[in-house]
Amino acid sequence: MPRREGSALQGVGVVMLKELSDHLTSVRMRVLEWLVVLFALAALYGAIQQVKDVTAEDPFLFLRLFTTARESIPVTFVSFLSILVPLMAIGLGFDSVNSEYNRRTLSRILSQPIYRDALLFGKFLAGLFTISISLVALWLLVVGLGLLLLGVPPSAEEIARAFIFLLVTIAYAGVWLALALLFSIVFRSAATAALVTLGLWLFLTFLWPSVLSQMVAATIAPPDPRYVAAGLPTPATLEWEQVLARLSPSTLFGEVALALLNPAQRALGPIYLVQLQGAVPGAPLPLGQSLVIAWPQVVGLIAATILLFIVGYIVFQRQEVRA
C-alpha cells in the first residue's frame, strides 16, 4: 500500500500563527496575564522585604527572590508559579478543539489540504508559545526588579540557574496544556472539559501529594512497628510515598525548583545519614550537580507532556468530523 502523500506537518505554521494571534488578542489571555503579573509582584515584594530584613550574607542572594516568603504572606514566587502556570495552561487549552466543533469550523478547516496532525500540533505549539512569552516577560521582570531593589548584581551561575528554572517552568506548563488539550478533544462541551481539567489539577496538586499518596503508601507498605516505636518513618513506606507523590506534575516541579534554586540541596527525598558522611552541611553544589539531581524530574515532566499529547492525538485521529 502506498504511503500517504505529503507532510503531516503541512500547515502547522499557519495554524500556529492563527491560534497565537487569537490567544494574544483574547480577553482571556489579558486577564490571565494580569493575574500572573499581580500575584508575582506580590510574591516578589514579600521576598524582597524578607531578604532585606534577614539575609545579610548569602552567596545566592538573587535566587532567594524565587524561594523566600515573608512570614505574613507565606507564599513564595515558585509556589505562585506552580499554581498559576497550570491555571494559565488550562485557561488556554480547555476549549481548543471542542470550540472548533461547536463553531462548526472543524470540517471546513479539515477539508483544506492539511492533515489533522497539523491542527493539533499548531494548537499545542501556539499555547506553549503564548505561555512562554508570558513567562519570559515575567522572568525578565523578576530579574530586573531584583537588580533594582536589591542592588546586588546576580552572578553568572545564578542567572544560569534561574534560566534553567524558566525552561523547566515552560515544560511544566506543557504538561497542563497537553492535559487541557486532551480533555478538549474528549469532551464536546467546553464547560465540561474545563471543569474536568480543573478538577484533575486540584486533585493532583492539593489532594494527591499531601494526603492520598501517604494513605496509599501506608496500605502498600505498612509502617514497621519497630520504626514507629523509635518515632522514625519506615524507609519502605517513605519510598512508596515519594514514588506516588511524584505522579503529580506539581510535585515534580516543586522538586526541580528546590534543586535548581537552592544550591545547598543535596538530594530530593530521604537519605540515610551514612550517605551524608563527609559532606559539608550547607555547602552549595555546582550547577552541574544540581542538574543531575533534578534531571529525572525534568525528564518526567517532558515525558508526561509527550504522553498526554499522544493520547490526545490518537483520540483526535479516531474522532468523526461531523458535529
Place this chain on the structure above:
Amino acid sequence: MTENVIEAQNLTKRYDGVAAVNGVSFAVARGEIFGLLGPNGAGKTTTILMLLGLSEISDGKARVLGHDPVREPLAVKRRVGYLPDQVGFYDNLSAVENMRYTARLLGLERGQRDEKIALALGHVGLSDVMNNRVGTFSRGMRQRLGLAEILMKDARIAILDEPTSGLDPQATVELLSVIRDLKHRGVTVLLSSHLLERVQSVCDRVALFNEGNLVLMGTVPELGRQVLGGGFRVEVEAEGAGLAERLSAVPGVQRVERVGTTRLLLMAQRDVRPEAAAAVVEAGGRLLHLGVAEPSLEAIYTRYFQDREGTRHAAA
C-alpha cells in the same frame, strides 16, 4: 466528453457493525450537478465525508479526480471545495480574515491572496461587508462566504452539504444562482439536500438515498417514469361542454381528471398536447391554457416512500 470525476464503488461505512452507508455506487461526470437526496440520516453526509477523505471507508472504493481519498487526501482536498452543513466561521474575525486563514492553509502565494479573496467575495456579493465580523452575518451570508471559499480555491469539484437548508426564499434563490454559476465555470457540483423542489431546479441528475442505500438514480423525468408509472400529465384549461369525454377519446390518454370548473388533467403515455388542443377546438371549446407538468421530485419522493411503506406493511 463524459469523463467521470467522482466514482464510488460499493462505498460502505459501518459504525460498530451497523452500516450507515451500505454499498453505494455512483459516478458523477465532469460539469454535472448531481444531487444526493434523502431524509436526514440516510447516509448523504457520511458518503460526502468519505469522498473527501474525512471519514474512513469501511469497504468499497472511491476515486475523486483520479485520486484515492484514503491514500491521497491532500491531492483530493486541494482540488475539491467543501461546504459543510451549517458551515461555521470564526465569528471574531472578519470575512476577509477568515478567507485569509483558508488561503494560507491552501498555500496560496502571498501576492495572490488578497486579489483572489476580493474577487471571490465580489462574486458572491459580499464585497460590501468583507471587513465586517462574521459574527454579524446571517445564515445566507455565511453560506455564500463558504461558496466564496470554494471559488477562491479554484476547485474542480464543489461538494455542498445541505446548502439551502434554513435559508429564506430570497437567500435560497441567490445561493442557487451561485451554484448555477459554478456549473458555468466548469465546476462539477455534488450537493445533498432534503429540500426537493429547490434541488430539482438545479440538478442534472439525482440519487435518492434511504437508510444507507442508494435506491434510485437518474434524471428527474427518468425517475418520474420509474416511480410514478411513466405517465405525462397534461393540463388543459378550457371552456366548453363535453370536453372531458372528447379528451378521454384522444389516443394515448389513459385517464381524465377534473380538477376545477375549467381545468382538466390528462394522464397520458406520451405528450398529447397537439391532439388535446385539436380535440378542444373540434368540440367548439375555448382553449385557455395547455401545459405539460414535469413530474415533481416531491411526488416521486413521496410516492417512492409510500410504496415502500406499503410493501413493508404487506410483508409484515
